[in-house]
Amino acid sequence: MSRAAVIGSGAWGTAFAKVLAEAGADVTMWARRETVAASIRDHRVNEGALPGVKLPERITATTDLAAAVSGAELVAIAVPSQTLRGNLAEWAGAFEPGSTIVSLMKGIELGTTKRMSQVIVETAHVEQDRVVVVSGPNLAPEIAAEQPAATVVAGTDVERCRAVQHAMALPYLRPYTSADVIGCELGGAVKNVIALAYGMAVAMGMGDNTKASLITRGLAETARLGAALGADPLTFAGLAGLGDLVATCSSPLSRNRTFGEQLGLGKTLEQAQAAARQTAEGVKSCLAIRDLARAHGVEMPITEQVERVCHEGGDPRVAVKLLMGREMKPE
Structure with a gap:
């Protein structure tokens, strides 16, 4: 080249x-x-x-x-x-x-x-x-x-x-x-949304069990959507899936995680944008990913709650309660 x-x-x-x-x-x-x-x-x-x-x-x-x-x-x-x-x-x-x-x-x-x-x-x-x-x-x-x-x-x-x-x-x-173009692109898009949730959890002082649960269940909902769209399930266990998700959630260099922290501190979307001086990709993509999931009948509860916090003025603490109070089911 x-x-x-x-x-x-x-x-x-x-x-x-x-x-x-x-x-x-x-x-x-x-x-x-x-x-x-x-x-x-x-x-x-x-x-x-x-x-x-x-x-x-x-x-x-x-x-x-x-x-x-x-x-x-x-x-x-x-x-x-x-x-x-x-x-x-x-x-x-x-x-x-x-x-x-x-x-x-x-x-x-x-x-x-x-x-x-x-x-x-x-x-x-x-x-x-x-x-x-x-x-x-x-x-x-x-x-x-x-x-x-x-x-x-x-x-x-x-x-x-x-x-x-x-x-x-x-x-x-x-x-x-x-x-697997579909799987790689989905992994890269959805991880930004999960990182927003992760940042909120960090700001609210939640521990490693919470963080690990968000990464794991976030990966699960990404894989469900991927399966519905024809992606290879193994992609989500690799670099474009789990690898990208872990890096984006865990690193302070991640703008999505950092933006999520601002929301977790109780700031509005506008205040978070002012503090971060830029908009994280996941803020806008969460709307499109939610719509994509609904169109294919796929449950994505973390994405749904992130969308509510970002665009409907939802309280992150209420979002956690709603996630924990969902109907019991097999993993």
Whole structure:
């Protein structure tokens, strides 16, 4: 992979660009703001996203989308999931024919309940086999700091997956391939919602039994939805399932967990947004995931309670009581 582009200059987009460059590609990043692009080009830093991280010489940046993707064999997209459709409507046709489109996003689209790869296929007018999903326990600051981690590259075209695997393989990052796009995308989306619940529990002073129960039962409801949509159940026991869920719930670096802590302290959604200075993906995705589950007759009680706290003004303490008071049943 000699030429790659990364659309988006947030923490994960920047970290992924660093990975691609260190693995041997010339990378052009697209940033919405010229100040960010100039900082990456001229000073090799993106302080707003990854403070203190020096970026490789093989990375440059621009605010011109067409210039960013021109000649790129691989185009990675790392924008907020709920903005993807609108952005792609502007960018459709800009990608090189036959290029591989890599989704770094973890969410379910509001209104359509579609996964990010589905939105890319539909809106960018590309074939399904050109889209590859990267998912796993990949907290951007740790990847940027070159701490050992593993990830999953999922797609319907085995050779494309292998090409992306080799394009991002480094001594500190070990990619595995998978054919289960549905499972990998669901694991990445639902874990954000469970992490919100986990953060609430942390803020309310609940112990390790509570936290372990949230992770375990959160994984169970993710797997139930996955089964209804045709995912491989084994995916949820792997990096894109349990691995990503544990990392996102347990790490203070996780914006979803941190946002959940604000809600657990009794703050409103608006107050939590002000305190966190950004919206966590799970806040919006919980609505879409709830709708997706209801459409397929799947029970997702943790997701339901997170949605009520985030969007209906529910009290986290009442949510816990409702979860504990559900009808007894076999595990």
